[in-house]
Amino acid sequence: MKKIEAVIKPFKLDEVKDALNDIGIHGLTMTEVKGFGMQKGHTELYRGAEYVVDFLPKVKVEVVVPEERLDAAVEAIMNAARTGKIGDGKIFVLPVEQTVRIRTGERDEDAL
Amino acid sequence: MKKIEAVIKPFKLDEVKDALNDIGIHGLTMTEVKGFGMQKGHTELYRGAEYVVDFLPKVKVEVVVPEERLDAAVEAIMNAARTGKIGDGKIFVLPVEQTVRIRTGERDEDAL
Amino acid sequence: MKKIEAVIKPFKLDEVKDALNDIGIHGLTMTEVKGFGMQKGHTELYRGAEYVVDFLPKVKVEVVVPEERLDAAVEAIMNAARTGKIGDGKIFVLPVEQTVRIRTGERDEDAL
């Protein structure tokens, strides 16, 4: 099994979720994160003092998939999350050694 | 070393923490996340318009353990987090190659 | 490629970011998390009732780096995040099998 971690633009979350659903992946976990990268932050101004906000709101989607669906899932996320503008984010794939469904104790692919 | 990532129901956090403490694991990191899966979200209604909240609040517990404590830790989390109802969550196990304790520079199992 | 996950004290974030920039690493993702470990939480008191806050605010920095920069990055984080007091946090290193830049579809080291 593999874990896909995709850092995306927040307003793309729904499309990513739908794209994954379309290829039969119905479970995922998302976290509100802040990202720093090539995308420029913005400058705010408060009472005459400027300050730079360089961590931008992003959403991290984590989804664990069986090996054979990995490519489809990465593809789906990539297509759904892309706007073509800087800051679209990254997808990382990590190995997963075990999975357990807490409710039933099912393991590995059965647990997904 | 292995990293256990457990996505659980928020009100189970204390029990999971206690269960880990009981088997001698005294460090963990938790994140408020939102999960999407088989568990149904709920419908909210605002001024006559319905909208579906399908991302549900979950807590992600991350704990890195030496290989030999992995099974015990997974077991402990599973027992503490289980309610038997849908949405209890998942446990994922990932390989960890290095660990460092920032304060001392200790490495790997010494750092846990 | 490797993913470094560093759980650090929140007010050290800027220094860690700068230290990584200094060695040419310009992308990272951060998450507000809560940590439990050897560092003591504090006791709050509300209307005569005490309660223990034992999850402390931490920041998790995630940064994926090419293998050859791993040691430098770990070193940089360690130096920037260290105060020498308990609770400075941990660095974990995990293997990453693929990376994709969503905007361009570039893969692996090109995507970083």
Added chain:
Amino acid sequence: MNAGMDVFFLTMGAAMVLAMHAGFAFLEAGTVRRKNQVNAMVRVLTDFGFSTIAYFFIGYGIAYGTYFFAPVPELMQLGGKSNAYELVHFFFLLTFAAAVPAIISGGITERIRFWPNVLATVVLVSLVYPFYEGLIWNGNHGFQTWLNSMFGAKFHDFAGSVVVHAMGGFLALGAVIMLGARRGRYSKDGRVNAILPSNIPYLALGSWILCVGWFGFNVMSAGVAGAVSGLVAINSLLAMVGGMLTALVVGKNDPGFVHNGALAGLVAICAGSDIVHPIGALAIGGAAGVIFVFGFEIIQNRLRIDDVLGVIPLHGVCGAWGGIAAGIFGSTAMGGAGGVTFMTQLVGTLTGVGLAVISGFAVYGAIRAILGLRLSEEDEYQGADLAVHQVAAYPEEDMA
């Protein structure tokens, strides 16, 4: 001594209606998304400021023929009243005039540009509103005399169901349509997408402030303490309660409907609060609560007009209902004080509504043509707080 008491009386009224503007600010800030809270609050505050300038130098003169350019010793006796009564009278009526842009603000929020909106405020408060205000409350241009001769009574709008609220609410119609819906509100495939409020407690705070201040709005409309009437107070109370409770039931416990339902009742009772029976007031308010809930849903979902806070149903429709209802429940047959006729109330109300609708399209249409009304797509997306004010509502949070 009498004059001192009257100045005291109207100062309290003016302070209470001034406070209502804080209510407008919080009602709006709570209903919009987080990224537009600052802008909502700054616009409501500064609209009040620009309204003051517009009404002081132009508007009040248009309505009442009085200006304030004489030196202080003369101002103290203006209109033959001592203690500078006339000056506080201006203050009191200004807080009404300034309610017009505050009402409209709730419809056009989350996408209006700042300075074009200021321009609209100035035009409305210096010209449009005072024209109708003078027609009704100062007998200008013989309109009231004509109504009286045609339909047997003058148009009765004690505290402004029509003069203030229907005017504001129906001006918002043109404004909202000229402006267009917020991006993402209505999909091309016909779906209506919920854009959710950020903060119900702020909304509730706004509503509470408005409710309390309304007793200044209505009761102090007597102008002088000697003319005050406990009937106005109890009628305002019962209409507020009527609107709140029907909105609770018809609106299925929705906090947005309940808190605005109370306001719907208050909007509707302004016109007849000095003449209807308390039980009539309960009925007027109760009907207003129902009108508001259904009106909101029709306008948003059926007519697809993106009136964010629902100011068209709330102030516009319920205000018009209040103007007409005074002609029904104010009659002696309904236990009221009489002195009104249904036809006058109908014609007077429709005149106000018509004027508001036309002026709304005209003013906002002209400004759109000349300056443009809307934030750019990008500014709307990132939020008016950052786009217009270069700062968010919770700045500390943004620093990682």
Added chain:
Amino acid sequence: MNAGMDVFFLTMGAAMVLAMHAGFAFLEAGTVRRKNQVNAMVRVLTDFGFSTIAYFFIGYGIAYGTYFFAPVPELMQLGGKSNAYELVHFFFLLTFAAAVPAIISGGITERIRFWPNVLATVVLVSLVYPFYEGLIWNGNHGFQTWLNSMFGAKFHDFAGSVVVHAMGGFLALGAVIMLGARRGRYSKDGRVNAILPSNIPYLALGSWILCVGWFGFNVMSAGVAGAVSGLVAINSLLAMVGGMLTALVVGKNDPGFVHNGALAGLVAICAGSDIVHPIGALAIGGAAGVIFVFGFEIIQNRLRIDDVLGVIPLHGVCGAWGGIAAGIFGSTAMGGAGGVTFMTQLVGTLTGVGLAVISGFAVYGAIRAILGLRLSEEDEYQGADLAVHQVAAYPEEDMA
């Protein structure tokens, strides 16, 4: 002219006490968990609405024998007073009556069902409260005459330490016990678990609104402007300060205690604010602050009664203390105005407390038996906002 001024006077008082209900709403919303904020606010608002209906049609008549069914021309002169004074008098007293469910609300919050609570509100405000109110403030049923003949003075409760606050606070006793503690509050192994407030600034806002409004509650209890007394104002001030400062010290800087301590002082001073010496008021308020802090801890932790906001110690115990204290500090020996006796104050207070305790158990017990009082376990767990209102306090947030 006099009547106009009195109507003005009471309108301001009524508006200030109406505002206090917003204070109750925020005090409660800030003290409960986030998942129950909307419900707290909607309940406080609509309880006020249902109270209005109950008191208008039934309660006021029970207390004072006056009804409002005559046509407007008669209403304007009701009770022989002009300017419809009697109608605003109703409004003023309604805001007191409606405080009773608002007080109770803070005890039963986070788990009470919506409509059974409405029923309780209606019963209490139409029957229970007016019965005692009439006994004390209208001389009904000869109770005051009897007290006077037995103990040498009538029961003195100027602004309702007992009539309103002890009544509300001790009604809450039965309500809270009939309802039971929030799930998780008390563990089987004997531990008391802190359930923490969501928002101290809301709590503080609520407290501030209550403090300011209280000057209407107390000072305008004079009824007419000619009878107003600066002593009431200064005594309210000093008692508020006394309560706040002792709660600061005894409560170890706890913001919940400090902000409620000010209210404890105000609760306690209502009864004797027109007769005690300002330094007596400081002492009464100071004692109330201490009583509140210790009372809160005893009730919550020792007696294990899950009175969420602490309304039993705050309004109940401090209200009773205020009733009795008027008999001590009101005496001329203590520099007061006299005209009170300790025994009358004691007996009058205990009568009120007894009536409240019994009625609380009876009314909430009966409703529990017939309809049930509590939210289901699941609804309580997910929060009253979603369960009752289908929406959370910060809806925008819930959309991922």
Added chain:
Amino acid sequence: MNAGMDVFFLTMGAAMVLAMHAGFAFLEAGTVRRKNQVNAMVRVLTDFGFSTIAYFFIGYGIAYGTYFFAPVPELMQLGGKSNAYELVHFFFLLTFAAAVPAIISGGITERIRFWPNVLATVVLVSLVYPFYEGLIWNGNHGFQTWLNSMFGAKFHDFAGSVVVHAMGGFLALGAVIMLGARRGRYSKDGRVNAILPSNIPYLALGSWILCVGWFGFNVMSAGVAGAVSGLVAINSLLAMVGGMLTALVVGKNDPGFVHNGALAGLVAICAGSDIVHPIGALAIGGAAGVIFVFGFEIIQNRLRIDDVLGVIPLHGVCGAWGGIAAGIFGSTAMGGAGGVTFMTQLVGTLTGVGLAVISGFAVYGAIRAILGLRLSEEDEYQGADLAVHQVAAYPEEDMA
């Protein structure tokens, strides 16, 4: 009857200024970081409490020679006025006196220790403030007589631009300097680091409450209803608007500047609100808005004085401007009522400013030497809420 009306009049004024203290609390809580919100609110509330004690037992006597130790029957007639007018007069003036620590609070917040601050409050409100207050408003020590003989008029400060605001603002100068900047505010390398406000809506709420309450502050400064003047009301209005609008423009839409700009205008108009022409008031307020924005930036960034809310420019500098401006715009040449001279206003103002600056350094310097003023580095870092009150502003959140 007259006396009753006057008591009513001042009660409303006192309640409105009491409410302003809630405004101070929210303005401060919104401007500080989240970790200091509770402390800000508790300090403002309890400073009011300690001020009450200090002014009741000592301060008022120093200013006016009146004490309140006689038994109630005498108190009811104190100063020969019925209805205990003198007691509510105390209440009204206390709310002014207590504004002094409330003003200072905004400068020293986020790092001041709790009890040393209480001590400063007590010293200032029992001695320093009443000394100057008595000099100006009670003619003590012949200062006014001397001014009159030297410069042809007494010092005119109708509602306290100098007596209250410049006093508070310039007392803060010494306090802030004695205390030192918040850690991290100014880097050694010369950079000024933004420490961002937590919550603009709270800040806006605070500002609104202050604006509304200010009409009590100014209008009720007439003391008795018969002396009230509509001119004061309209001037307060126009100065508020002037300050808000220039701050909008000069401050580039910044919500902090806009909301405080309104206050700057109100600070500046207090002194001359009863004598200047409304257009003069607009000019005075407009200038104050500009002064505030530039003053803020100079003090923070150039002088590197870490006056968190900007109370030195807001209350100090704008208050002094108001004192002087009354001597300019109050003249008959400018359409004003006359009776003032520029020199008197200048000298009177500078006397107040000088006294405040010296006293500020003296009082806070002495307390620093004896007790220490600052939280420990660790306490400041973790926040005053946890350090002083053992609880955070949103306790529910902290429980994971």
